[in-house]
Every structure is written in structure tokens, then in C-alpha cells.
Amino acid sequence: MSVTTPAGAATAAPAGAGGHGPWSRASALLWRRPWARATLLLTPPLAWFLLIYIASLAVLLITAFWTINPFTTNIERTWNLTNLTTILGTSAYREIILRTVGMAAGVTVIDAIVAIPFAYYMARIARPRTRTFLFVCVLLPLWASYLAKVFAWLLIFTHDGVLNWALGKIGIGPLNLIYTNTAVFVVFCYIWLPYMVIPVYAALERIPASQIEASQDLGGRTLRTVRSVILPLALPGIVAGSIFTFSLTLGDYITPILIGGGNSTLIGNVIDSNVVYNLPLAAAMATVPIAIMACYLLASRALGAFREI
Amino acid sequence: MHNLIGIRWRAAAAVLLAGALALLAGCGGSSSSAPNSSTSSGATAGLTVPTANLPVLQKIGKGEGQLNLIAWLGYLQPQWVKPFEQQTGCMIHATYPNTSDEFVTLMKNGGGGVWDMASSSGDADLRIIYAGDAHPVNINLIPGWKQFFPVFQSPPFNTVNGVHYGVSLQWGPNVLMYSKKAFTTPPTSWNVLYSKQYAGKISVYDGPIYIADGAMYLKYHDPSLGITDPYELTQPQFQAVVNLLKGQHPLVKQYWSSAPAQISAFANGDVTVGASWPYQVSALTAQHFPIGAVIPKEGATGWADTWMLAAKAPHPNCAYMWMRYISTPKVQAEQAVSYGETPDNMLACSYMNQIAKGSCALYHANAPAAYFKTIALWKTPVAQCDNGKPDCVPYANWVAAWNTQIK
Numbered sequence: 001m002s003v004t005t006p007a008g009a010a011t012a013a014p015a016g017a018g019g020h021g022p023w024s025r026a027s028a029l030l031w032r033r034p035w036a037r038a039t040l041l042l043t044p045p046l047a048w049f050l051l052i053y054i055a056s057l058a059v060l061l062i063t064a065f066w067t068i069n070p071f072t073t074n075i076e077r078t079w080n081l082t083n084l085t086t087i088l089g090t091s092a093y094r095e096i097i098l099r100t101v102g103m104a105a106g107v108t109v110i111d112a113i114v115a116i117p118f119a120y121y122m123a124r125i126a127r128p129r130t131r132t133f134l135f136v137c138v139l140l141p142l143w144a145s146y147l148a149k150v151f152a153w154l155l156i157f158t159h160d161g162v163l164n165w166a167l168g169k170i171g172i173g174p175l176n177l178i179y180t181n182t183a184v185f186v187v188f189c190y191i192w193l194p195y196m197v198i199p200v201y202a203a204l205e206r207i208p209a210s211q212i213e214a215s216q217d218l219g220g221r222t223l224r225t226v227r228s229v230i231l232p233l234a235l236p237g238i239v240a241g242s243i244f245t246f247s248l249t250l251g252d253y254i255t256p257i258l259i260g261g262g263n264s265t266l267i268g269n270v271i272d273s274n275v276v277y278n279l280p281l282a283a284a285m286a287t288v289p290i291a292i293m294a295c296y297l298l299a300s301r302a303l304g305a306f307r308e309i
Numbered sequence: 310m311h312n313l314i315g316i317r318w319r320a321a322a323a324v325l326l327a328g329a330l331a332l333l334a335g336c337g338g339s340s341s342s343a344p345n346s347s348t349s350s351g352a353t354a355g356l357t358v359p360t361a362n363l364p365v366l367q368k369i370g371k372g373e374g375q376l377n378l379i380a381w382l383g384y385l386q387p388q389w390v391k392p393f394e395q396q397t398g399c400m401i402h403a404t405y406p407n408t409s410d411e412f413v414t415l416m417k418n419g420g421g422g423v424w425d426m427a428s429s430s431g432d433a434d435l436r437i438i439y440a441g442d443a444h445p446v447n448i449n450l451i452p453g454w455k456q457f458f459p460v461f462q463s464p465p466f467n468t469v470n471g472v473h474y475g476v477s478l479q480w481g482p483n484v485l486m487y488s489k490k491a492f493t494t495p496p497t498s499w500n501v502l503y504s505k506q507y508a509g510k511i512s513v514y515d516g517p518i519y520i521a522d523g524a525m526y527l528k529y530h531d532p533s534l535g536i537t538d539p540y541e542l543t544q545p546q547f548q549a550v551v552n553l554l555k556g557q558h559p560l561v562k563q564y565w566s567s568a569p570a571q572i573s574a575f576a577n578g579d580v581t582v583g584a585s586w587p588y589q590v591s592a593l594t595a596q597h598f599p600i601g602a603v604i605p606k607e608g609a610t611g612w613a614d615t616w617m618l619a620a621k622a623p624h625p626n627c628a629y630m631w632m633r634y635i636s637t638p639k640v641q642a643e644q645a646v647s648y649g650e651t652p653d654n655m656l657a658c659s660y661m662n663q664i665a666k667g668s669c670a671l672y673h674a675n676a677p678a679a680y681f682k683t684i685a686l687w688k689t690p691v692a693q694c695d696n697g698k699p700d701c702v703p704y705a706n707w708v709a710a711w712n713t714q715i716k
Contacts (some may be wrong), residue, residue: 070705071439072436072441092714140577158576176509179574179579259576262515262716263561270712273712274712276411277414
């Protein structure tokens with residue numbers, strides 16, 4: 001390869017003559033040794049990942065074992081387990097953790113129930129043009145700002161909002177939805193839905209038509225085919241989607257503030273309200289979703305969700 | 310495949326552990342350089358200000374062209390910021406925190422070499438000063454300061470052992486705000502915020518310092534508790550207030566953490582009455598929303614704000630120019646009328662009446678001493694009560710109670 005580009009080598013290494021300069025020697029070495037090429041290619045992103053991501057995670061975990069001076073709020077670097085025992089020993093924090101996990105699980109279930117038939121229609125029934133249109137419908141909200149979507153829901157749910165106006169026209173209401181857990185739940189379901197639809201679609205699309213036909217040939221009715229063929233084969237996609245919807249709900253704090261009006265406290269809100277006053281407690285709280293996600297991933301693996309990947 | 314994943318997990322864990330150990334080694338070194346940070350126990354007695362001996366500016370030099378400010382929403386309106394920028398060439402960049410705790414956090418590490426000043430309230434100032442994040446101020450370079458009401462010249466919340474760490478600004482009450490659509494006659498007591506009649510229509514501040522509002526209410530309505538100062542509560546008094554606010558929780562529709570959130574809740578009809586700041590009242594008035602505000606018979610909590618100088622302010626000359634400018638009677642009057650608060654400069658009164666007739670008397674800028682007594686200004690609750698006994702509940706417990714018992 002290097003022989004065919006002598007001109008390029010010459011311009012890159014003006015000091016070298018006839019392809020024997022340091023540049024061309026280096027490029028020849030890289031060509032001969034694939035591992036050197038891989039190292040050169042992977043080092044910058046890997047270093048970035050280790051330094052920025054893993055290191056900040058480590059700092060976070062360490063901070064959780066420190067405390068603050070209650071007056072100046074400066075961090076005091078003495079080791080103790082106060083923050084973790086506070087979180088596990090306070091019923092309010094336990095309640096918040098349970099509420100958050102319940103919310104995340106509920107959102108995941110509802111999103112899966114909505115996404116599976118939708119994705120099935122997209123992947124296996126719709127004609128190409130309809131499929132493209134549905135894809136745009138799913139992807140378009142992802143291009144809009146998160147805040148714009150949340151504020152749009154605020155305008156829908158608010159007392160003088162679109163929903164109550166429409167219900168008023170047919171003589172129902174007014175509903176008192178804004179600043180409730182229900183409203184937060186609905187908005188979460190809406191916002192994370194595309195993250196469930198896309199992986200489920202990818203999984204359903206890969207199911208060979210022959211397997212579905214085989215099931216039918218063997219006398220399997222629709223429900224039986226869905227239960228024994230389609231769902232098991234779609235499971236990796238559902239689990240991938242559920243990881244998104246579950247973890248995104250677990251960490252969100254903006255929707256509970258804007259739509260929940262400060263009434264619906266989730267793990268993210270405890271972190272948010274403590275970051276400014278008690279950083280170590282916030283760090284300790286931040287380890288909770290990490291632990292929950294670790295359990296979630298291990299459980300998914302035990303269920304065989306990653307076997308097909 | 311199974312084994313491969315296992316190996317990856319172990320490798321990731323090893324990397325994490327190595328990183329943690331490296332950081333530990335680094336942190337061990339730095340902790341020894343701050344040996345006296347753990348000597349305090351809540352009260353300021355026995356504490357020293359780490360920055361007290363830093364040299365102050367002797368003469369205001371040429372402006373640096375920039376000024377980075379941490380301000381309450383409504384404190385940097387174009388009508389007085391624009392003329393300042395034109396006169397001095399110092400262009401203002403600002404951020405707007407929602408709570409005093411956020412002011413303290415932004416000022417950490419002396420403002421981080423980013424922020425020059427913060428318009429923080431009395432409950433944040435001493436925390437900023439004793440953390441070593443404020444810089445001493447040469448008050449003689451600020452002529453407007455001599456025209457201040459004596460009580461705001463060297464108040465204990467921004468002046469320690471005669472050293473100033475900023476220049477006082479303005480002060481005012483936290484008001485009871487109500488929608489005139491729901492109230493034909495103005496409420497006269499905070500009891501509307503504890504009444505089932507308004508359940509689901511109430512909006513209150515989302516911050517531990519709001520506990521003091523509950524204490525003000527019980528100070529009036531339950532004298533047997535013996536509350537004298539809403540920021541100095543013994544454990545039984547504190548628990549009574551926490552129980553009051555726990556009972557309020559089911560009635561509350563919105564705990565607002567930013568002023569715009571409360572403004573939109575009132576404008577959309579989600580709430581009709583709440584604990585608020587004068588800023589929201591003027592903003593809703595500007596939107597022609599029928600809004601009213603009162604200081605109820607129980608009195609009110611309030612704040613006294615200071616432009617604090619950051620220990621690592623990168624633009625000190627512009628900061629001094631700003632302190633000079635914001636202390637002049639005319640600018641003090643502009644801010645007081647715009648926000649709805651009381652200026653610290655005694656000469657602001659006539660300018661206020663020029664801007665809006667009668668506003669001087671309305672905001673008590675002519676005779677603040679008697680009015681001053683009805684407002685309980687925000688301060689940081691500390692373990693040591695004013696009587697010297699260590700019986701009071703410190704702010705850390707306020708934060709814990711707010712997050713785990715009330716909300």
C-alpha cells in the first residue's frame with residue numbers, strides 16, 4: 001500500500017528521500033503490525049474514558065465516605081459511613097428509593113406494553129412508506145429539547161390547560177393533574193417511549209418469517225405463536241429498551257420538579273437538593289441508582305437477555 | 310461468551326479500584342494542608358475567618374472590562390445595569406441561584422476564580438465568610454456607604470471584627486401573595502396557608518429556611534412554646550414547627566424552587582395563595598394578573614442582602630465600581646421600587662418618590678426602625694443560642710428535617 005503512494009509520503013516527510021524517512025517508516029510499521037495500529041487508534045478514547053468517566057465515578061464514590069462541616073458546608077475528609085447509614089436508616093429516604101424504583105418499573109412496563117404492538121406493526125405489517133412515516137413519528141420527539149417537551153406537558157396538564165379545556169367542552173372535569181405523581185408518571189412514559197420502541201423494533205425485524213410460519217404450520221394460534229416464538233425472540237430488544245427506560249427514570253429530577261411541583265420526590269431530587277448543601281450525602285445517594293442498575297443488569301443477564309448479543 | 314463477560318467485568322472492577330487508590334493517595338496529601346477546618350461545632354464562637362488578613366484594595370484602578378455576578382432574580386435589571394456598563398465598560402455576566410445554599414456553593418473556593426460578587430442574604434453570608442470564600446473590602450472606597458442607615462453599615466452578617474466582606478444592599482419581607490380572583494378581601498393572617506379551605510391551591514417555598522415561616526406562625530399562635538426568634542429553636546419548639554409543616558404538606562399544591570415556576574403556577578390558576586417574594590408580585594403585576602400581597606399580622610420572615618466580594622474575584626476593580634454604583638441613592642431607589650424592597654441608603658427616599666409616587670412610604674424607606682422589628686431576617690440557625698446555651702437546632706438538622714420529615 002505504501003509503495004503506491006510515494007508522493008504522499010514525500011510531502012509528509014520532506015526530509016526523507018524515496019520513502020525511507022521517519023514518517024514512511026512509521027506508516028510501514030503500523031501497516032505491518034495491526035496491534036500497533038489498534039493501540040494508536042484506541043488510546044485517546046480509552047484514556048478519555050478512564051480519566052473523565054471512571055475517575056469522576058471514583059471521586060463520587062470516595063466523596064460518599066466524607067462529611068461536611070455543618071456551618072461552612074466545607075467538605076471534611078475524615079472517613080466514615082455516616083451518609084450511607086443515614087440513607088438506609090431514614091424511613092423517608094427508603095420510601096423515596098422504593099417510590100423511584102416503583103416509578104421506573106411502572107414506566108418500563110407501560111412503555112413495553114405500548115411499544116411491542118407498535119414496533120411489531122412497524123417491523124412486520126406496515127408497508128415501507130407507512131414504516132418510514134412511523135419511524136419519523138418515533139424519532140421526531142428525540143430531536144426536540146427535553147425541556148420543550150416537559151413544558152408542553154405542563155401546558156397540557158395545568159389547571160387552565162389544554163386537557164381541562166377539552167374535557168370542559170364535553171362536560172367533564174376539571175381534573176387536578178398537575179403537580180401530582182400521576183402527571184409525572186405520564187410524562188415519563190411519554191418521554192422515554194422512543195427508547196423502548198427502537199430496540200424492540202430492531203429485535204422484531206430480525207425474526208425470520210419462516211419461524212412464524214413454522215409455528216402456524218404446526219397448528220399454533222396467534223396467541224401461542226406470540227408467546228412461544230415472537231416474545232422469546234424479541235426479549236433481548238425488550239430488555240435493551242427496558243434498561244433505557246428504567247435507568248433514565250431512575251436518574252431524572254427535572255420532570256418531578258416541573259411536573260411534580262416539588263411534591264414528587266425521587267432519588268434524583270434528593271441528589272439535586274443535597275448537591276448544594278451536603279455533597280457527600282448527595283454522592284452517597286448517587287450510589288443507590290448505580291447499585292440498583294448493577295442488580296438490574298445482573299438479573300437481566302441471569303434471565304438470558306444478553307445471550308443473543 | 311459467558312466467560313468473556315466475566316473477564317470484562319473483572320477488568321473494569323480492577324481499573325476502578327486502581328483509579329480509586331490513585332485518587333486516595335492524592336487526596337491524603339491535600340487534606341493535611343487544611344488542618345483547622347474541622348475545629349468548628351456549629352456556632353461561630355471561636356471560629357476565625359481564613360481570609361481576614363488579605364490586603365484590601367487601596368485605590369480603584371482601571372476596569373477589567375468584565376464583571377461576573379451571582380444574583381437573586383430581579384437584582385440585575387437592565388434599567389440600572391445598562392448605565393453601569395456604559396459608564397465603566399465593565400460588562401456584566403450573571404447567574405441566578407434559587408436558594409441561599411446555592412449561593413454558598415457557587416462561592417466555594419473563593420468563587421472559583423470565576424465569580425466576582427454575590428448578592429447573598431444574611432443566612433448565607435457568614436457561611437461564605439467563615440469558609441474563607443469572601444475577600445475583605447475597603448469600605449472607604451464606597452462613598453454611598455456613609456449614607457446607609459446605621460444598622461446596615463456594619464451589620465454582624467457581613468462584618469466580622471470590624472472587617473467588611475461586602476457592602477449591604479437592600480432588605481425586605483417574604484410576603485403572603487394571593488390571587489385577587491380567589492380573594493375578594495385580602496387575607497390578614499398566614500393561617501390561610503394552613504387551612505383546608507385552600508387545600509390544593511397553596512404554593513410555598515421549597516427550602517429548609519421555610520421552617521422559619523412556620524416558627525413565625527407558631528410564635529404568634531402558640532405562645533406556650535415560648536418561641537422568641539424563629540431561627541433559634543430548641544428541640545421541642547423545632548419539633549412543633551416540623552409537625553405544623555408536616556400537616557401543611559397535604560394542602561400544598563406546589564413547593565416552588567424557582568420564582569418563574571411559582572409565577573406560572575399562579576398565572577395558570579393552579580394555585581391561588583402562597584408564600585412568596587416581592588419579585589413574583591411585580592412580575593405578575595407586569596403581566597396584568599390580578600395579584601395582591603400582604604405582610605400578615607404574625608409578621609414575616611425576610612432577608613437583608615449584601616454584595617459580597619469573592620476571595621478570588623478576577624475583576625476586583627470592576628467589582629469596586631459596582632459596589633460604588635449600587636450604593637448610590639438613585640440606583641438604590643431604582644432597585645427598591647423595581648423589586649419591592651427597602652433600600653439601605655437613607656437618601657434613596659426622594660428618588661423613590663420621583664420614580665413612583667408614595668413608594669418611599671410604601672416600602673418603609675423613610676422610617677425603617679419600627680418596621681425593621683416586624684421582619685425576622687434570614688440567618689443561619691446555629692447550635693449555640695443567643696443566650697449562650699447550646700440548645701438550639703443547627704441548620705444541618707433543618708435540612709434533614711425538611712428533606713426527610715416535611716416533604
